Amino acid sequence: MSSNEYLYAVSRIKALETKLLTKSIVERMLEAPTAQDALKILGETEYGTSFGEVESVYDFEKVINNELKKTYKVIDESTKNPLFTRLSTLRYDFHNLKVLIKGEYLGEDYQRITTELGTVPVDKILRAVREMDYKDLPPFMKQAAEEAVVDFEFHKDPQRIDLILDRHLFRNLYKTARETGHRFPVEVISTEIDLININTFLRARKMGRDARFLESALLDNGTLDKSLFLESLNEPLGGFIERLSMGRYGELAGEGIQSVEETKSTTALEKMMDDFLLNMVKKGKLAPFGVEPIIGYIKARENEGKIIRMIMVGKINQVPADKIRERLRDVYV
Secondary structure (H helix, E strand, O other): OOOOOOHHHHHHHHHHHOOOOOHHHHHHHHHOOOHHHHHHHHHOOHHHHHOOOOOOHHHHHHHHHHHHHHHHHHHHHHHOOOHHHHHHHHHHHHHHHHHHHHHHHHOOOOHHHOOOOOOOOHHHHHHHHHHOOOOOOOHHHHHHHHHHHHHHHHHOOHHHHHHHHHHHHHHHHHHHHHHOOOHHHHHHHHHHHHHHHHHHHHHHHHHOOOHHHHHHHOOOOOOOOHHHHHHHOOOOHHHHHHHHHOOOOHHHHHHHHHHHHHHOOOHHHHHHHHHHHHHHHOHHHHOOOOOHHHHHHHHHHHHHHHHHHHHHHHHHOOOOHHHHHHHOOOOOO
């Protein structure tokens, strides 16, 4: 496809990039004395246009969601191609399906953690889950839900609901990326799959799970062969790190996985993985045309949401700024 295909969209995005949160804004929010003060600083930015329904510091999620809705609308309108935002909205649809199925089986009310950012109304998914009749859901969700429900009836293991729905989600994300007809979205999704598989491998080792479990949990369509993980499961971790060090994940292997060994926590590694993916999509800042700026801007806005959420939750719970900063992801600009 022509690299000039999305010139109008890219021009619009380049103008919007100037309104992204900067490191100095993030730092001011971090150092704000209270959650109310941090939210006030956010209100001085582009996010201030979404403060209409804000009544307390707990309403920051409404602000994030409103801004993400605006972002997806801008991308859809300017590209005339819904596949780019579908790479994001699919995740919300599967998130809603996941929490509603688990809530139904575990006897918990998880509606409060659903989101309206998906393409399928939450009420529609809830009705399908409660009536165990998924025919009104899109085929890819119907198939995923039915497989997860049958599996749970047999195994009674809610963790397997996550594994099955994640497998369907990333299979559809990869398919959608290919449908764009551009290599970059495919590379981004494959990289994300690699990072998830590395994390899954480490968690499986920590939990003492066997190769059969790991094989069922690993996602398809990554660039790292599944045999790398399966053959390393019962071997010393040093061998896995050494093999990974020879490729593009060398820094993650040397520093991130090493930190898991030392701290028994994946927190630092997960931050490094998010930053790795963000640095990959930062190509969009430099590209004058093509799909890279489109993918980059969407990821930048979603990353902002994560940053705002971490700061606000930390401030509300009176966590010291330095502790919040340790977990904070990098910014796009």
